[in-house]
Amino acid sequence: xxxxxxxxxVPLPATNFVPERDVDKQPILEARNLGIDFGGLTxxxxxxxxxxxxxxxxxxxxxxxxxxxxxxxxxxxxQPTRGTILLGGSDTMGMTTVQVNRAGVxxxxxxxxxxxxxxxxxxxxLGLHNHIKYGMASGIxxxxxxxxxxxxxxxxxxxxxSIFGMEHxxxxxxxxxxxxxxxxLEIIRALATGPxxxxxxxPAAGMNPSETAELMENIVKVRDTFQIAIVLIEHDMNLVMxxxxxxxxxxxxxxxxxxxPSDIQNNPVVIEAYLGRKKEDADDA
Amino acid sequence: MRKLQKHTVNGIFTYALVIVAFVAVQWLIRSxxxxxxxxxxxxxxxxxxxxxxxxxxxxGVLGELSLGHASFMSVGAFSxxxxxxxxxxxxxxxxxxxxxxxxxxxxxxxxxxxxxxxPVLRLNGDYLAIVTLAFGEIIKNLINCLTVGLDSRGLRFxxxxxxxxxxxxxxxxxxxxxxxxxSGIPKLSTFTAGFILILVTLFIVMNLVNSRAGRAxxxxxxxxxxxxSVGIPVTKYKLMAFVTSAAxxxxxxxxxxxxxxxxVATKFNFNTSILILVYVVLGGLGNIWGSVIxxxxxxxxxxxxxxxNDYRMLIYAIVLIIVMLTTNNARIKSIPAWVRSKLRKGGxxxx
Numbered sequence: 001x002x003x004x005x006x007x008x009x010v011p012l013p014a015t016n017f018v019p020e021r022d023v024d025k026q027p028i029l030e031a032r033n034l035g036i037d038f039g040g041l042t043x044x045x046x047x048x049x050x051x052x053x054x055x056x057x058x059x060x061x062x063x064x065x066x067x068x069x070x071x072x073x074x075x076x077x078x079q080p081t082r083g084t085i086l087l088g089g090s091d092t093m094g095m096t097t098v099q100v101n102r103a104g105v106x107x108x109x110x111x112x113x114x115x116x117x118x119x120x121x122x123x124x125x126l127g128l129h130n131h132i133k134y135g136m137a138s139g140i141x142x143x144x145x146x147x148x149x150x151x152x153x154x155x156x157x158x159x160x161x162s163i164f165g166m167e168h169x170x171x172x173x174x175x176x177x178x179x180x181x182x183x184x185l186e187i188i189r190a191l192a193t194g195p196x197x198x199x200x201x202x203p204a205a206g207m208n209p210s211e212t213a214e215l216m217e218n219i220v221k222v223r224d225t226f227q228i229a230i231v232l233i234e235h236d237m238n239l240v241m242x243x244x245x246x247x248x249x250x251x252x253x254x255x256x257x258x259x260x261p262s263d264i265q266n267n268p269v270v271i272e273a274y275l276g277r278k279k280e281d282a283d284d285a
Numbered sequence: 286m287r288k289l290q291k292h293t294v295n296g297i298f299t300y301a302l303v304i305v306a307f308v309a310v311q312w313l314i315r316s317x318x319x320x321x322x323x324x325x326x327x328x329x330x331x332x333x334x335x336x337x338x339x340x341x342x343x344x345g346v347l348g349e350l351s352l353g354h355a356s357f358m359s360v361g362a363f364s365x366x367x368x369x370x371x372x373x374x375x376x377x378x379x380x381x382x383x384x385x386x387x388x389x390x391x392x393x394x395x396x397x398x399x400x401x402x403x404p405v406l407r408l409n410g411d412y413l414a415i416v417t418l419a420f421g422e423i424i425k426n427l428i429n430c431l432t433v434g435l436d437s438r439g440l441r442f443x444x445x446x447x448x449x450x451x452x453x454x455x456x457x458x459x460x461x462x463x464x465x466x467x468s469g470i471p472k473l474s475t476f477t478a479g480f481i482l483i484l485v486t487l488f489i490v491m492n493l494v495n496s497r498a499g500r501a502x503x504x505x506x507x508x509x510x511x512x513x514s515v516g517i518p519v520t521k522y523k524l525m526a527f528v529t530s531a532a533x534x535x536x537x538x539x540x541x542x543x544x545x546x547x548x549v550a551t552k553f554n555f556n557t558s559i560l561i562l563v564y565v566v567l568g569g570l571g572n573i574w575g576s577v578i579x580x581x582x583x584x585x586x587x588x589x590x591x592x593x594n595d596y597r598m599l600i601y602a603i604v605l606i607i608v609m610l611t612t613n614n615a616r617i618k619s620i621p622a623w624v625r626s627k628l629r630k631g632g633x634x635x636x
Contacts, residue, residue, distance in 0.1 A: 075514060101516035113511035115504045126504045130516045132497050136525060139496025140489055146496065193515050274403075 017258055019245050022052030026089050027284075028243075029074065029105070029197045029230045034083035036073060044071045044253045047083070051197060051229045054218065058244030059233045062273055063087075064148055066253040067233045068110055071199050074231075075107045076100045088196065097194045102130060104196030108186040108203065110233075114173030120166070120185055124157045127192025131156075143253050160188050163225070164218055191222065198222070201234040204239050218245050241265065249273065296491050299574040305486065306581070308482045314476075319415050322588055330584045331479025331530045332358075333540035335486045337564035337576040340534035342490050344562065345571035346499070347526040349406070349508030353417030354534055354561050356424040357394040358554035361535025362542035363428055364469050365390030367460050370544065371435050373471070383473040383543060387482065387536040394535025397424075406523040409509065413527075421555055428550035433461040466549030467542070475542040482540055483577075486533050491573060493529065502526045 018027060027050040034047040042068045059067050072078045074085060076097045085092045087103055095103070108129075115123050125132065132153050134145045161167045164184045169177065174185060184202055190198055204212045204218070211239050216239055223230055234240050240247065242262040249257040249264060251273040257264055266271055308457035310327065313319040340354045376382045397420075405416045432443040432450070436457025442449050448459040461467050492500045501522045504512040513519060542548045564583055568575030586604065588599045611617045 077514075079508070096514050097508060097513040098518050101514060105512055109511065109514075113508045114512075115507040115511065117507050118500070118503060120504075122500050125569045126500055126517065127514070127515045129497065129501060134497060136493070136496075139498055147496075189515060192545045 012132070016048055016050035017246055018050055018052035019055055025053055027051055028053045028087075028088055029084040029088075029231070031070075031074070032084045032086070034070075034073060034080050034085060034210050036078055036081045042253055044073065044250075047253075047255060049248055049255070051231055053196070053229055054223060054227055055229050055245050056223055056243055057229070057231045058240045058247040059231060059250060060062075060235070060237075060240055060247060061250035061256075065250040068201060068251055069253075070250070071107060071201055071231075072234065074100075074197075074199060077107055083096050095133055097137075101193055101195075105195075106190035106195035106197070107192045107199035108183075108190050109202055110201040110205070112179075112182050112186055113191070114174040114182055114186060116172055116173070119170070120161070120174055120177070121157050121170045123185060123189050124160055125193050127189035128153050128156060129193075131192075131194060133188075143220075151281065156192070160192055163191075163221065164188060171240065179206050183207065185216075187222075191226065195228060197229045197231065198232065200234075201235055202235065204234055204236045215239070219243055222280075235278065292495050294391050295574070296495075299491065299577065300484070301486055303480070304575060306454075308434045310476070311549075314542060320524050322591075326584060326588060328474045328479050328544040329541060330581055331476065331483055332537045332586050333561065333564065333580040334483050334577050335479075335537035335540070336534055336566065336581040338486050338490055338573055339530045339537070340561050341565045341568070341571065341573060342493075342526055342530040342533075344624055345569075346494055346506065347502050347523060347530075347575075349523065349527070350414040351417045351527075351530075351558075352414050352555070352562070353421035353424075353558050355421075355528075355553040355557035356417070356421040356540065357398060357531040357534035358538035358557070359550060360397045360422050361390030361538030362548060362553065363386075363431075363461060363538075363550070364468075365535070365539025366470055366542045366548065367433055369471070369473060369539075370460050371440060376541055377429045379471075379473050380478065381476055383539075385544065386447075386473070387539045390539035391532040391536040392586070394538065395635060396526050396530030397535075398531025400525065402524045402527045407520050407528060407545075412418070417558075418555070421553075423556055425554060428461070428466075429464045431461055432459065432463050434459045448615065462545040464549070464551075466547060468547045469580045470543060470548060472544060472546070474540050479540055486537075487573065487577075489529065489533065494573075498522065498525055541632035549572070563605065567605065567612075569612070616627040 009119040014177045018088065020083060029051040031047050031049045036043050036054070036173070047070060058068060061067050069078070073080050075097055076092065087100065092100055092103070115126060118126070132149050134143070134149050137143070138146045157170070158167060161170065164187070165187070166184060169181065174182065177185060183206070187200065187203060204215055207215060219230060220230070220243055224227070232244070244261060247259065247261055248255055249270050255268050256273055257267045259267070310319070314324070336354060337357060340351065343349055343351045365386040367380050368389040372385060376385060400456055401416060401420055401631045402504060405413050430445045432446060432448050433442045434448065434451040434453045436454040438454060438573055441451045448462050451459065453459070494503070501512070502525070504517055505519060505522055509519060538553070564579040565576055567583065568577070568579035587597060587601055588601050593600055
């Protein structure tokens with residue numbers, strides 16, 4: 001009599017949390033068992049994560065934990081080795097960065113990636129690229145549609161810039177802007193694409209405390225005005241603990257803790273990941 | 286609005302530059318104050334200006350290096366001339382026939398650009414330079430092996446055969462005769478035609494650059510990853526810029542070829558490609574009027590230096606080096622700003 005081997009059952013969706021107000025809604029972005037290997041190195045493994053449609057979520061962890069890799073997976077800069085990414089409930093398998101952007105994922109980059117030689121206005125118009133609808137011929141021949149669409153785009157650029165108080169910088173060259181303004185411009189450009197989820201990779205890096213405080217207000221304002229989900233990677237704990245509703249802590253490519261800011265602050269595993277163990281504890285182990 | 290004005294000012298300056306130059310040259314021709322060598326150079330200069338402006342679209346605006354721009358000129362030259370010579374009965378009007386020839390040259394060169402672009406522009410890196418370099422050699426050798434004749438049954442094509450093998454019927458004539466190229470080309474190109482082609486090229490390139498598509502092309506140059514992240518399809522816009530550039534080069538090729546009685550494929554070799562690249566680099570990458578001036582000056586310069594005979598190319602090289610050094614020198618670059626500030630101060634004290 002051959003022994004029957006029992007199939008192992010795993011929970012799905014695994015241990016995901018969303019704010020209570022969105023409990024009935026489909027998560028806008030959900031990662032299930034996501035993982036990627038670079039050769040023999042597993043950079044991210046069994047990453048389970050859900051973001052509800054209007055949540056501000058934080059992704060934190062020590063340097064090299066794989067936070068940016070997760071963003072690169074979510075925005076399809078890398079294709080995952082394992083697991084699924086659901087965007088509004090539908091699988092994004094095989095999609096390119098361009099396709100997921102059109103489906104509603106916009107992002108910023110840790111090392112700012114602006115179109116440095118173009119003006120602030122042109123940078124945002126490039127964010128609006130898929131919302132400006134006229135072809136190459138109308139552009140060359142300057143048909144009426146060109147003037148109409150460009151005028152609308154210019155108005156939209158003005159509106160978006162005014163959220164961050166940058167209206168006076170419309171004609172500046174993006175590469176010549178001060179650092180903080182470049183970070184804000186990158187966020188505006190991502191917003192211009194009309195996303196459902198905005199991924200911000202270290203938005204406060206290099207900002208002084210007053211700029212950071214203003215950025216926090218602006219992030220909340222963006223969420224409230226556009227009713228979108230925001231996921232941010234950040235090392236500035238004041239910002240993360242101040243505005244994030246759900247936080248996910250990553251270390252060595254794996255999630256070590258999830259929860260509200262107060263849960264995370266008091267979680268011994270998180271404290272250990274950031275600060276290391278006390279000496280006597282280490283000796284015990 | 287200031288940037289918009291800057292675009293417009295740049296555009297008006299470029300058009301004005303070309304128009305003023307055209308009027309001045311016309312005036313010189315009328316008054317007879319122009320040397321016959323320079324007069325013979327007018328149409329080639331126009332063709333080189335179009336070549337430089339169109340290459341600037343690939344190298345300066347798109348940021349991809351192309352080392353075979355002369356090959357598109359070659360495709361345009363041979364297809365345009367064949368079209369013009371075979372349509373001589375159907376279209377009696379010379380200017381109209383030239384326009385049709387240029388259009389056919391542009392379409393053929395654009396199609397060649399499209400075929401090369403599809404595989405190569407999907408890659409990131411310097412692959413376009415490698416492939417266009419090879420394409421230049423391939424086109425040259427292909428046309429050297431090609432024979433085309435025209436008789437009452439229409440166009441006859443032969444490959445690696447002598448012109449006799451075309452079996453042309455009564456009254457047939459050979460158009461492309463292998464390595465001997467095309468001879469007996471009717472001289473349809475005029476300086477005015479060249480001038481109009483330059484205006485059309487400037488109109489297409491400058492309007493393209495200042496539109497949605499042009500922004501996307503420049504975004505790819507500045508930061509490809511960021512462009513993808515805002516939903517700009519990379520290959521589509523790379524192809525758009527490259528094919529437009531190739532098509533304009535094709536029409537310049539037709540203009541160029543219709544100025545001479547004989548044209549051979551070896552004229553459009555690697556040296557010609559590099560020469561055009563030199564115009565673009567010296568005129569400034571992405572700077573349209575810079576390309577226009579560089580193409581004109583560097584085409585006239587070797588002729589002006591004929592008096593120096595043996596030292597001609599030496600002086601040409603020295604001029605190139607000096608231009609490159611001075612345009613990259615911060616102290617010399619600051620001179621215009623310094624002059625402007627002096628003028629403004631002067632104006633302020635006067636007012």
